[in-house]
Amino acid sequence: MKHLYLSLLCIVFLLSAKTSLAQNAGIKGFLADSATKTPVDYATVAVFNLNDSSIVNFALTDAKGGFELSRLPLKTPLRLFISHVLYGSMRINLKFDSDTVRDLDTLYLVENTAMLGEAVISWEQPPILIRNDTVEFNADAFINRPGSMVEDLLKRIPGMEFSDDGKITVNGKEVSKITLDSKDFFTEDPVILLKNLPAKAIQTVQVSEEKDDRGKPTNSGKVTINLKLKSWAKTGHFGKAYAGYGSDDRYEAGAIWNFFRDTLQVSVLAYGNNLSNAGFSYSDLMQLGGFNRSGSNTTIYYGDGRVEMDGISTGGGSGITESAGAGLNLNYDIPLKLKVSGSYFFGYTNTYNFQQTLTNTNMTDSSLIRQSNLDEISRRYQHSLQAKLSWTPDSIHQFKYTPGFSFQHGNNLSTRIIQSEYSNQSGSNSLNTTLSDSNNSNAFSGGASWSGKWVKWEHSIYQYHSFRKGGLDGNNLIRQFYADTNLINFSSNQVRSNQTDNTNLSQGYTATKFINDSTSLDFGVDVKLEKSVQNTTVHQNDSNGFPQYILLPSLSTQFHSDRREYNSGFFYTRGLKRDWQLNASFELGVLQLQLENKMNAAKTNKSFLLMPAQLSFRKNTPVGVWHLSLDYEPETPYNWDLLDVADNRNPNSVRIGNSNLNVSDNYSVGGRYFGSIGKSGISVWSYASYNVALRQIIYRTKVTESGNTETRPENLASDKVQRSSSGYMSLSKRFNSKSWSHRLGASLNYWASNGYTAFNDDFYTQGNYHISSALSYTLEKKDVLDMTVRYQRGYGVSSVQDLNSSNKQNSDQVRCDVWWAMSKKNWVEMKYTFNVQRVLNSTTIPQQYALLNVSFTRLIFKDNRGQLRLSVFDVLGQNTHVRRWVYLNNSVESQSNVVTRYAMLSFVYNLHQFKTSGRSKRGYEFW
Template sequence: MKRIPLMIICLILVALISKAQSGQVKGQLTDSTASHPLADATVALLNGKDSSLAATAFTDKKGGFSFTGLSAGGYRVYITYLGYKPIFKSITVSAAQPVVDMGTIHLQGKGITLGEVEIIQEVPPVVVKKDTLEFNADAFKTRENAVVEDLLKKLPGVTVDKDGVITAQGETVKRVLVDGKPFFGDDPKLATKNLPAEVIDKIQVIDRKSDQAQFTGIDDGNTEKAINITIKKDKKKGVFGKASAGYGTDDRFAVNANANAFRDNRQLSFLGSGNNVNNMGFTMQDVFNFSSSNNGSGGSNGRSGGGGRGAAQSTISNLGGNSTTGITTNWNAGFNYNQDFGSKLKVNGSYFINDVKTETKNQNAKQTFTKDSSYYYNSTTGSLTENKNNRLNMRIEYQIDSFHSVIFTPTFSYTDGNTNSTSYYQQQDINKVTSIDGSNTNTSGATSPNFSGSALYRQKFHKTGRTLSANLTYGYNTTDRQNYYKTLDNYVATDTSSAYSSGYDRKTNANNLGRNYQATITYTEPLMKDRYLELNYSYSNNYSSSKNLTYDASASGKYDVLNDSLSNIFENTFSTNQAGVNIRTNKFKYDYTFGMNVKWNSLVNDNVSRNTHITQNTVNYFPSASFNYNFEQGRRFRFRYNGSTTQPTISQLQPLPDLSSSLYVQQGNPNLKPTFTHSLMAGYNAFNRSSFRGIFVNANATFSNNQIVNANRTDDSTGKQYTKPINTNGVYSLSGSMVNSIPIKNHVTSLNLSTNVSYKRDASFTGEDKDFTDITKYYTRNFSLTEGITFNYFFKELFDVSTSGSVQYAAARYDILPSNNTNYFNYSFSLDFNVNLPAGFQLGSDMTYTLNAGRAAGYNVNYTLLNGYVSKYVGKKKQGQFKVYAYDLLKQNISISRTTGENYIQDTQNMVLQRYFMVSFTYFLRKFGSNNNNNREGPPREMRFMRPPGGGMPGGPPPGGGGQM
């Protein structure tokens, strides 16, 4: 009930502001003869006080335009059209005259001489290109000292979740570039969470093709959703950044600093931070996953019956204030360097180091199905994990001459990790009677250096369209790991005389090595004006070796008794030869590619310990196809199909039982075949640059041959479960998403509707035979439907509010035991607002309410996460800020997830960060070159220049003049 007044106040504020913004400006454009209406002319509405851009419109087929939802005040209207002289008029919207009709406006041809007039360089808020959607950052106002992430949240069709993951046009953004250059490698968060929004000129959402495809012009299917951030020219000569420090209750702390020194052809960036409030600020890469030791009994990661060695699993929901489970203490620092040495050499390099310690506690409730029964498993696990990682990324691009170029991209990382965990668990039969009560303690430590990279040579010939390229990729990694397992299982019986205990105390030394390389040659030849032939050939070789030595503890307590049955040395080599031919046709509105490929696969497995040798050879034929059609500016359809091969992993091939869990024993399979996957993608994007309305639809489908799934069996006498990965067919997945962006009032109010649907059919095998030969195949079907709505409103730099809601329905259907079919729902609502108050004060809050239904007993928990802050700017130029922040005011934060596999359902509740208060101070550094507007609030004004007497514009018409953008 305490939250209701806050929501009412917010709604009243929105209503009052909306009422105040009821003005309208309209008009119609024709030529000087008044006989021809002028369609698609650019009409910019500027604020009268500072000439900042208020809104942009484009005239319709009849030459009409209209701006609605305007507040009272003075405005200036700037109209441009190709081949005509611009018009610049002042108007006033008032309570007495809320609607200003400018009537019919006649544009004069270029031969007319105008007197002296002030011209504003008007930049359109959105430019639609073939594969790029470009947003003008100044058209989307953010609060003072906001970062790129805050700016992205205001863009149509773009969402950013609480963990900083960016989704654009329904696809996850995997790369963020700065002025077209890498920023700390491929980690999007390092750019979006550290660069200030005020230095950004444009945000470009791109369907980025591979370096190879960009060179040849032939789509190779390797595309990804990327964002390119361009820096304002006047911000490329200076230094900017910030430093902050905060301390709070329960010894919570947070410190961070970043500094950027940009020049026209050079970028230098430094960042560093440390905190124990689960604020990562970067994407975890190249770190160990100690999930097996986190859950020695097969709990949280669902390894048994649907995880671990190749089985499919699906986490339907993971809801909470912060999906980072546990309490994490993180220290990191990094340096990024970009420089162009003339027009031929471009160099990028970055180094990043982090140290992450995470304490976790979780409770698991798991139900595993057999042919005619089911078993229950409950566990409580606590762990402490530390991962230290160093990674170095480089990209060197050298343009030898106008016909030859080379791109070299080496990457190096070194990881050192360790974990300690303890689990307590219970195994129950179908009547939920406990049959096993046990515990285990696991300790693991590992180090792993990794080196990889690629070298791409590209050559153009004098004949346009004739190209030759050669690409070499390589990788080398080793992992040295020590695992200590100590388990005690108590077998409970109604007859106490038949109860007994068993356990083991073991150490495993594991040394894994991986080495791979691939060479690809591509040649293109023009067949006619708009048609090209592509020939390609590639060879790849992947070598891996695994040496596992397991020792039992002797009476002396030392691990000196070699366990032959759990020790093994084996080597695996997987090589492929692929040849393909493609035809690409480029037309004005569309392009398409179709071709045929053949792939020869060879797998050689040598079990050194057991002196066995396995050889497998397979051949795959598959077409390749893509089609792109541009209906008109802003509307585009895409289709793509490709095939890919995935080889089994070392753990899936290793013919040893994984005894990290005494109740869920997993064994490898050296007879596994590689999986071949057919992938289809279709997408439709439509964006209206005038109304800002957009719809983005994506559909995906995958069909797998020789998919690796689990075969499962249960020992009825002990309750233990055993799994083994095998190949099967009949596995596929379907998914689709639709995002509908609806502006309500110019660019200050928007409504986003989203729909996500998925259907997946997994397979599993169940039987009683110890050799997994007499087993029966079953299918599991998972369906999920999520509907979401987001409403955003901001009023200049004074006030912004965002609300969102979602409902998710999920269902699982099991052939193995239909009585365990399940349906469940998740509901979520959030509210986020920020207000700028007089005297430099700011007030903000965000609230999330989550409701769960249909889960296991004890996991249907409803909760509210409420955060808030009050801040105060200090200094004449507002270069300092004090802030008081409160997290989880109601102390209700919680993390609950449901995971479904081929033959199991698992609910998990994790320990999360709860209520704390923190006081912090931040200093903002802003030092640029000749710029008179560096320290003002809000976005910089547009550039001004004067039209000299007699017409004529210095340097030609303003960018985009004529409205044809």
């Protein structure tokens, strides 16, 4: 209960802050041209606090010239500032003694010609301006915290939202790229977090419609952001370095440095730690490290949540990881309109993982309990070379080529013990597997493309190729016994060798015709070829581990696959009335497969006709974007599932293929809305979808008398329909009260499915649904406090009819994040999470833990570039990696080792060095 009290205390502390959310005033009125008396739309109406020059609220006038501003503080001197690019500005001083709405009636603006020579106070610059198709935000009006980076700046601009995966939208429109002074800045990726570029260097944030490399609108509905630098920040370098050491020999160190000057950009990074954390996030590597601009990269997503990119770990996942990496990235815009990018990176990871998993499976007249213990040590080394060349000789032609190389090797030692208890037998089934191996792989990939305009059509030709070779050699010791009325012992000491050889080729052509400003037609064809060879040979050792060179055909494969795809299709876009846009696409494709296991002469030749199609409608409004879609997508079987071969490398769980598999048909209808609700200032993210699958591929599970399982894929009959639906909505609103800023948020997430599953010889109806809701509150005071409290509740049910199986789960989570500046030089940060997971019909007790991290930071050196930080991770000593979930007739609990409590003293140095206009500083000034 003490953790619940701590959670409640965090909430009470927030709500007891000395803020006043009521007692607010407002103004309203209209703007008109002084000469013509016609309404003036898209003018900026802003209210500033004269005490500290901060912006209180602002709005743009509508088509009728109307405006309305609320939440204006009482008994505070204010200034109303009105501006428009075609008119002179207007100022009105205000002060409210009561919570009334003051009607200013009609205000008349005079054309700029009559206002030449007018002085404008620097802090009085309008927070927003409309210039043709570009919206400009004055950066100084939105900077909140000293030392703020561009990410903090963008989050405070109205209508700009960051999703959990890092995507940015402006009034619901996705941001495809962010540039600096109209140049690519270490990245071309829409998922961008500029964490190390100081916000104070930005003059304006410009939002405009997405354009291609030749400056033509793409009509994609996306937008781009251009960060316009202040004059003193045109040339410079930035980055950060850190080092720390703590209890239990925990350590971290790293540095990232970036230099930019007109056409040259350089990034260098290095790091090392044993905290299961890279020190640089995935976004840091992609954006600050310049990974995205240097061509194709190898990114591996593991099932336990780990992500590795070119061998560099970004942390996460099961176990405790020691990681290190170093790299260089270079981007250079050469004269003659040639851009060259290149990079080299080295990555190393060493992971120790101890994981326990308990699975309960309920069946009609029996049950299966399986407990698995995994003890594993794995090491990986990877070298990666990437490059990209882009040449745009004129406004018509563009050529690109992106080669890449990677070299990887590693080794692994693991022991897995699986204990199964099947209710139909009196004893248990035990499997003990010890696997040791070394592995390596070499890969080369590249892509070439040309795009240009010819005979009023835009054309593009592209070609992609990749070649990968890999190998794995190791020993596999398997011991298994069944305990029942008869005792069976089994032991196998094996030598395994696995060799892979993959070749991928893809080439295509597209042509685009712009019929008019709102209508276009795309036509394309492509051919994809994939050849894969996977040879696995297993030999038996004797009981002492010496080779007998006895081939085990049942465990060996020589899997050869030849996959060919031939596709053609079109994409049609047309503007409709009331700002709606129609998009329609259709493809006709043929997939040919030739699969063979030369070890046992099993063959499968398959050919599938594929016709995916989509119809969608999109509407852009001043406050948001609507999107409605109807899709049909055929789903083809996996190559391995189509071959009648048993994969019995794990005797406890055998997979068998099925050459009779066919394509399944998936239909979906959905809708999305991103933006705000009218003029209320409430931001909305929402979507809903409904899906129907015919002839869905499922995996039938059979349990043998010994408690082993066998799975085999098969298509459901056409009368057995799988259905699913999902929905999400989040609402948030930011408002001000005197010098405080508040943000309220709420979200609801829903997912449900019903269909069929198969156990032993029977089909069963299964249903699943999960619903979660969350509430959040953020309190901010400029340069002083940034505090967020979030509560989330989840509930789920997974049931299988006729098996008397209904598994239920729920979870609760409270999070509280606090940043408090005790003074200008001293910061305190706290992150607290209290989590409870329950499986309601299980005999296990609810799993709960509290994670509390606290740090104290002292700012040092000139411009606060240095930070001396004392931090304690897992103050309560309860950190754990436990997951509980239910699916079908199974309930699962998994737990693995994690980093636990430690204290660390760290030093961080932030480098933000910019060339001052007319002179250049050399070296660093520490004091």
